[in-house]
Amino acid sequence: MYRLTSKENSLSAPSPDSDPIEALAARFGVTPIDAELWWQALTHPSYANEVPGSKHYERLEFLGDAILGALVADELYRRRPDAPPGELTFLRSVLIRRETLADWAEGVGLRDLVRVGRSARGFDAVGWRTVLADVFEALLGVIWLEHGLEPVQAFVRKTVVDRIPSYADARRELEPKNVLQERLASDGSEVAYRVVHQDEHGVTVTVSWPGGEASATARSKREAAVEAARRALDAIDAESGAGAHA
Incomplete structure (x- = not known):
């Protein structure tokens, strides 16, 4: 199965002595501008429903998902000049699928930062991986809003696109x-x-x-x-x- 391993993940977990948002942003190669926006990206809808005034990550996830898909498609187009559209589609699907993004989110310790409500604390492993993949995309949305294209593109290249599987491996994973x-x-x-x-x-x-x-x-x-x-x-x-x- 195509999975990112902990050894492949060059990002380290946050230091317990550092500000959690600053430490998280540093792992993405940026400095946070609006800490509340970063916390929003880490907030599950269940938490927002229980805590008045808090905002959840779904709008940021929508933005990050679109950005991630476009950047990965652009990189694949440039790196695989002879690949037909069907092959590019398979490769993109593997690179941005829930399991791949959740692997990275777990590798950098995002689960310890995500805010969930009481109703979501009983999530099983599959449920948590879905949340972590959503948060990963939401954080890309935050970086885009605060810093623009370059840091998002650099991070996506480093963590996702630089590990493009073969077409055979992509088909094996998806079909x-x-x-x-x-x-x-x-x-x-x-x-x-x-x-x-x-x-x-x-x-x-x-x-x-x-x-x-x-x-x-x-x-x-x-x-x-x-x-x-x-x-x-x-x-x-x-x-x-x-x-x-x-």
């Missing part, structure tokens, strides 16, 4: 079921998905093929099937690698 089907169909094998367990906590799906099976649990049948397909591809690759070295 693992299709990739699995194509790979097995090449030798006449078939793929079958089935739900093996379901309760209030989630759904477990198993994918089977002539050479084995893989399972995954997620909040929905679709998400579980997609993750099971990724694990199946990992298993097939591992088996192929072992066979090559036998």
Whole structure:
């Protein structure tokens, strides 16, 4: 799976002795102008609903999302001059997907700064990663408003675009079921998905093929099937690698 690792993340977590907003802005390479705007980017709607006078990040997220998409598209267009539009679309989707942005947000300690209301404190891991990805985009919106294009572009290049995956890896991440089907169909094998367990906590799906099976649990049948397909591809690759070295 295409993920940014902690070693790849060159940004450090905030110092406990520093002002949290100044420390956060420094990790983006800027100096904060309006601390309240930065706190707004760190405020979940649940907190704003419970604390009169506070503002949440959704408008800033809207701005940051548009800026991020445009900057990544521009970089891909310039760096992959021979890539067709479909390939560029896949690469952009991988680079700006929730999981990628949440990896960066977690890597720089944003979760400790996000303000959430009582109703959101029970978020599971998936819920928190969605919030962190939203906050990441909101912070890009703040930097754009305060400092303009250059620092946002520099940060996006450093943290996102400089790690462009191959087209094959992008397809594997976004369309693992299709990739699995194509790979097995090449030798006449078939793929079958089935739900093996379901309760209030989630759904477990198993994918089977002539050479084995893989399972995954997620909040929905679709998400579980997609993750099971990724694990199946990992298993097939591992088996192929072992066979090559036998």
